[in-house]
Amino acid sequence: MIKSIAAKLVLTLTLILGINMVSNADVIRLVVKEDLASCTGVAPMTCMQVKYKNSKNWELFYSPISGFKYQPGYRYVILVNRTKRTNVPADASAYEYKLKKVLRKVKMKQNTTTAWDFVLKHKWKLIQMNGVTQNDSPVYMTFDGEQKRVSGKSGCNSFFGGYDKSDGKLSFKQMAGTMMACSPELNKLEREFLTLIGDKTFKYDVAEQTLNLYQGNKLVLMFGMAPLK
Template identity: 90%
Template sequence: MKRNMIKSIAVKLVLTLVLIIGINMISKADEIRLVVKEDLASCTGVAPMTCMQVKYKTSKNWELFYSQISGFKYKPGYRYVLLVNRTKRTNVPADASAYEYKLKRVVKKVRMKQNTTTAWDFVLKHKWKLIQMNGVTQSESPVYMTFDGEKKRVGGKSGCNSFFGGFKKSDDTLTFNQMAGTMMACGPELNKLEHEFLTLIGDKTFRYDVADQTLNLYQGNKLVLMFGMAPLK
């Protein structure tokens, strides 16, 4: 009988301790308001990736958000206002966020109006095959690239290998960044083509335009690369 009483008291003490710890953890959570932008942006964590763009109460500009929000399902094209519980983490792993975020409530979800069709919208819809490089016509070139506007990623074939990376676009400029590729062995001609192409676009900024179904990349006034439109499939 006495042993059962002691066991019962011990169980109650453990439950009380768990409850106190839980209350303390909840009390450390801050409620914050986040505005989430309707499109993602290229960012770099442990590796190149895409991040949400957010504004806090004191933000003047959009800021990259490297964490995840538990319970929140993001959909591009919508701007959100969220109430989020933010909790300070202990024993934070390297390259991890100092906070954990949990959705409390979606205050507002608004579908943003799409801009009228632009030249860049046209670029996103097609595959672009290389037809000229440094003034030299490329007959039947295997080189092509496509752009993912939501993820801000570019990829394609650089010869016999595949390449991929990120890009940033302003009104009339296009910057390639964090370019990488596969490393299959190629013949001498493809090796030369591949090396020249990847050297030209690697971490470079170009002025671009679209004319007569060609995508043209310039450095200064020099036309460096010309691509012809091709179906995505």
């Protein structure tokens, strides 16, 4: 009889505690982004990116969500039980999170934008040639990704030709240009530039909004980004 009463009391207390825990939990709705982001908690790590009900921008989410099996490449809409913790360590979250329900899971198209896509969107003005800074240089070039053509100004003349790009290398081919008379200074600049790029192959990279062309390990041409007009 005593054991039966004790068992009933334990069951009653368990139910009460369970009800209290549920009642103390907030249910929140989260949109979870399809990729992780670098963040810093106790140490550098990766975090989910989420939006709450009133969020305009993605926010870093530092805590794990119990029961939620996140898969990169998918955007989720989920309901989560959020429970306030007691005796929280200084470096820990004030809340515990537990998945309540996955409302939506959608496969997202992956972003395939490359450095070369960035190059195609801009005009590139010469700012350095063979280690010499070019102040207010008239030389620039643009690239047509569909036609695989390059064109621009080599000084006071226009130039044009084709290009090939693969494995971090950029090759110019069949270069030609107009033949207007120029000042001696522009003639010298134009001749040096066209000789340097004419039917040549370079290694290239894009860094700090500059397009850099190398022969071997030597930087020979540097172009700065300028708006297309």
